[in-house]
Amino acid sequence: MSARAFDAVTLVHGAASGPVLRLDEPLSFWGGLDSATGTIIDRLHPQCGACVTGSILMLPSGRGSSSGSATLAEALRLGAGPAAILMLERDAIVVVGAMVAAELYGLACPVALADARDWESLGAAASLTLEAGPDGAAISADL
Amino acid sequence: MAVELSSFDRELVDGKHGGGAAFAMRLLVRFAEAVDARAFIDIEAAHVDGCLYHGRASLDFTERMIELGGKVRVPTTLNVGSVDLIHPELFRGTKEHAENGARLMRAHVELGCAPTFTCAPYQTMWRPRFGAQIAWGESNAIAFANSVIGARTNRYGDFIDLCCAMTGRAPAYGLHLSENRVARALVEIAAIPEDWDSEQLAVAVGHAIGRRCGGLIPAIVGLPAGLSEDDLKALGAAAASSGAVALFHVVGRTPEAPDLETACGGLTPELRLQLTAEDLREAARSLSNLDEGAPLGAVSLGTPHFSIDQFVRLMPLLDGERPLIDIFVNCSRATLDEVRMRGWEKPLHNARVTLVADTCVYVSALMKPGVGTIMTNSGKCAYYAPGNLGVGVAYGSLPECIASARAGKVVRL
Numbered sequence: 389m390s391a392r393a394f395d396a397v398t399l400v401h402g403a404a405s406g407p408v409l410r411l412d413e414p415l416s417f418w419g420g421l422d423s424a425t426g427t428i429i430d431r432l433h434p435q436c437g438a439c440v441t442g443s444i445l446m447l448p449s450g451r452g453s454s455s456g457s458a459t460l461a462e463a464l465r466l467g468a469g470p471a472a473i474l475m476l477e478r479d480a481i482v483v484v485g486a487m488v489a490a491e492l493y494g495l496a497c498p499v500a501l502a503d504a505r506d507w508e509s510l511g512a513a514a515s516l517t518l519e520a521g522p523d524g525a526a527i528s529a530d531l
Numbered sequence: 532m533a534v535e536l537s538s539f540d541r542e543l544v545d546g547k548h549g550g551g552a553a554f555a556m557r558l559l560v561r562f563a564e565a566v567d568a569r570a571f572i573d574i575e576a577a578h579v580d581g582c583l584y585h586g587r588a589s590l591d592f593t594e595r596m597i598e599l600g601g602k603v604r605v606p607t608t609l610n611v612g613s614v615d616l617i618h619p620e621l622f623r624g625t626k627e628h629a630e631n632g633a634r635l636m637r638a639h640v641e642l643g644c645a646p647t648f649t650c651a652p653y654q655t656m657w658r659p660r661f662g663a664q665i666a667w668g669e670s671n672a673i674a675f676a677n678s679v680i681g682a683r684t685n686r687y688g689d690f691i692d693l694c695c696a697m698t699g700r701a702p703a704y705g706l707h708l709s710e711n712r713v714a715r716a717l718v719e720i721a722a723i724p725e726d727w728d729s730e731q732l733a734v735a736v737g738h739a740i741g742r743r744c745g746g747l748i749p750a751i752v753g754l755p756a757g758l759s760e761d762d763l764k765a766l767g768a769a770a771a772s773s774g775a776v777a778l779f780h781v782v783g784r785t786p787e788a789p790d791l792e793t794a795c796g797g798l799t800p801e802l803r804l805q806l807t808a809e810d811l812r813e814a815a816r817s818l819s820n821l822d823e824g825a826p827l828g829a830v831s832l833g834t835p836h837f838s839i840d841q842f843v844r845l846m847p848l849l850d851g852e853r854p855l856i857d858i859f860v861n862c863s864r865a866t867l868d869e870v871r872m873r874g875w876e877k878p879l880h881n882a883r884v885t886l887v888a889d890t891c892v893y894v895s896a897l898m899k900p901g902v903g904t905i906m907t908n909s910g911k912c913a914y915y916a917p918g919n920l921g922v923g924v925a926y927g928s929l930p931e932c933i934a935s936a937r938a939g940k941v942v943r944l
Contacts, residue, residue, distance in 0.1 A: 399565045414775070419915040423586055429918040431820075432773075449746060450775060457688040462586035477746065481688040483565040487558060488690050492591050499565075 394506045396474070396518070396525035400486040402498030404472035405517035408510070409443035411435055417456035417463070417485065426468035444516040445470035446507070450479035460485025464495050472518045473499045474527070476507060500525040534563045534702070535570045543698050551601015551642075555694035559702065562691055568702030572664055577603065577696035578652050578676075580610035580668030581689040582639045583894060584632040592690055593638040596697065603643040604699035608652040610669045611836075612636035613895055616648070617864060617888045624896030636889070644696070648889035649863035651764065651836040653680060656865070661786055664707055666695030670777075671835045671911060674767030677778040679760060681786035683707050686777045706778055712787060713796030714780050716744045720753030722808040729755065729762045731815065731928050734910035737766035739806055739814040741774030747802055750780040750794040758784060761841055768835050769910030818913040818926035821904055823943050825925065828902030830854075830936045831892040832929070833861035834912035839869050846875060848933045849882040855939035858884045858932075859898070861891040883936070893919055906935050 412434045415421070420430035426441035440463075450456060460482065463469035469489070473482060478501060486497040498520040502510060506527075510516065513529035542548060543556035563571065581589055613632030614622050622629045640646050647655060652667075653675045659665050659682040667673050667684040668691075676682040685705040687695060695701045705711055718740055723732055732754070740749050758766075758781065770776035780788035788794035806814075821827075832845070837860050845860070860879070862870070867888045870876060879886060887897060893916045898905075904923040907913050913926035925941045934942040 418585075419918050431917045432817075432914070457690050458581065458583075458585040458589045461588040461592075461690075465586070465588050478566050480562065480566050480686065480691065484558075484562060484688055484691045487561055487565075488588065488592060491558065492588065492595065 390531050392509065392529045392531060394502065394510065394527040394529065396503070396527050397501040398520040398522065398525045399478065399483050399501055400490070400497065400499040401520055401522065402472070402496030403519045404444065404496065404498055405515060406442050406444045406471040407515050408446060408513050409438060409440055410446040410511035411448065414449045415447060416450065417459040421459055421463060423459050423463040424466055424468060426463055440470045441468050443470050444518060445473045446511055447473055447475055447482065449475060449477040450481050456481040457485035457488065461489045464489035464497050465493055469497055472497060474502045474510065474518070475499065476502060476504055500527070502527070534560055534568060537571065540571055540700065543700070549601060550599035551596045552604070552697050554596065554599055555601065555697035559691070559694045559698060559700065563702035566702060566704050568704035570703045571700040572703045572707060574605055574664050574666045574695055574699060574701045576605055576657070576659055576663065576665045577607040577692055578610060578667040578669060578672055579607055579639060579644055579692045579696055581693050582609050582612045582636045582648070584613040584628065584635050589689060590631055590635050590638070593635060593642070596693070597638060597641055601642055601697050603696040605696060606657065607644040607696040608647040608657045609639055609644045610648070610672070611650050611890045611894060612648050613890060615887055615889045617867065621885065621887065621897050622895065623900065628896070647863060649836050650891065651838065651863060654838045655863060664701065666692055666701045668692035670771035671764065671768035673777050674771045674779065675764055677706055678767055678780065678785050679763045686775065712748070712778060713798060714748045714750030714794045715800055716747040716749040716802040716804060717800040718744070718749045718751045719805045720751065721805050724808045724812055728928055729758055730765055730908065732811070733758065733762040733766040734769045735811040735814040736806065737769030738773050738818060738910050739810060740779065741770040741772060741776050743804055744774060744776065744802065746775055748778050748780070750782055750788060750791060752782045752791060754781055754784070756783065759840070761838055764835055765910065772911045772914040815926060818910055819924065820917065821923045821925040821941050823941050825904060825923070825941045827856055827904050827906050827925070827935055827940055829856055829898050829905050830858045830932050831861070831905050831907045831912055832858065832932060834891055834893055834907065834909035837862040837866065839866055842870055842875065844929060848930055849878070849884070852937050854883045854936035856936050858882070858936050859887055859892045860884055861887045864888045906932050906941060908932050
């Protein structure tokens with residue numbers, strides 16, 4: 389196993405590692421994620437049925453309902469949320485859900501903005517480690 | 532780059548306006564950093580969608596605000612909750628869910644929000660004015676406020692909409708700023724299925740642009756003149772379900788799009804999309820997973836909440852044979868009052884209509900256990916009901932929905 393490092397932009401602080409789950413399409417957590425089980429339930433999503441729990445979730449962008457933040461915060465509270473989220477576009481709804489879980493429960497789900505050029509390589513990794521701090525984020529990939 | 536705080540913003544952070552406002556402002560500052568905003572602006576109103584119970588997290592957040600002595604600083608409306616406080620007997624979920632849902636709704640009222648409990652606040656006395664800076668939650672309401680009214684809001688989600696309400700401030704980014712409101716996608720409606728009414732057309736166009744425009748603001752040309760506000764409401768709701776559409780321009784119809792050049796801000800669109808009649812039929816078909824003739828358990832109308840004009844359309848369709856299955860119509864308290872004043876409650880009841888206020892069938896437990904299939908005239912309800920309720924769904928026009936309710940199965944006209 390070899391490791392590779394990537395730079396990213398911190399959206400929500402924290403550190404986490406886990407297996408990669410790369411979504412092929414944007415997902416709305418509300419209506420799209422079961423907060424109790426972490427399962428994707430959007431029937432029109434290509435990865436309907438997949439489980440985000442404990443993963444480094446590669447979510448290109450948010451979508452749909454503005455109620456996604458509470459679903460994410462609730463999934464994190466219940467331990468069913470992802471370990472971290474990597475995005476290609478800033479998404480306020482995702483950021484807020486992760487921030488509130490941190491404020492209310494002290495649970496870290498770091499969120500970072502990855503470089504589009506790295507997306508393929510990151511998605512091909514078996515697992516990722518994200519360290520998102522005030523001066524930027526570093527991702528290390530086990531290929 | 533750091534966010535620049537005004538002296539008032541600093542007072543908020545420092546707790547000079549109370550602990551609730553301080554907690555809200557601290558979250559807003561981190562949020563502003565995350566979305567790369569450089570400063571805050573004043574807002575004149577907020578619409579909060581955090582009163583729908585998604586579990587403990589939303590209740591814990593709101594109760595923290597109350598403990599800190601928080602009150603909203605601008606007029607604030609509320610989106611739908613989990614229970615109908617006017618007809619609490621309709622709720623069929625667990626007692627715990629009913630209690631927590633009602634508690635969350637009342638907690639928001641305690642913070643000073645108006646108990647509107649509607650996803651169509653733009654069709655109430657709280658409608659914002661053109662150009663108003665606002666902080667709204669609820670995807671369909673955001674799309675309507677930006678597109679149809681020309682008010683300015685980003686897609687604020689739960690928690691942050693309340694933080695904006697508690698401070699009267701919003702980060703200056705995205706759709707608050709003129710330069711970000713121009714269309715970047717041109718959507719040309721090349722042909723329209725001849726047998727469709729304007730609502731069907733609006734839903735199909737909305738669903739298609741949501742799926743195909745990505746994050747780009749679309750300018751739509753080729754729609755017939757005279758689309759009603761309810762049609763545009765249906766378009767925005769469908770587009771904001773299948774995509775992240777927060778603003779669309781209908782050239783010649785919506786206020787920031789008197790013509791194509793103005794809608795695009797003089798720029799060349801990044802994406803050009805042509806929708807044929809077959810594309811639109813396919814978009815409508817993809818909203819159904821039930822075939823014609825499939826047995827139905829219920830019909831649900833009013834996602835977003837039914838307006839009084841939509842009741843005017845509905846009433847004559849109900850003349851005739853009594854439906855075999857229940858028809859739920861979701862509306863605001865204010866619209867319900869108007870329906871009662873017009874003497875329509877009894878004829879609606881006689882036609883098997885259950886009026887639902889404060890909430891919506893697709894986010895609450897209102898249908899009899901065992902209802903496994905529903906039909907709706909809403910692109911948004913059709914999109915979310917299978918995931919939320921675990922039901923099969925048929926999308927159809929309003930007349931098709933009523934004909935299907937009479938037959939107890941999916942009827943196509």
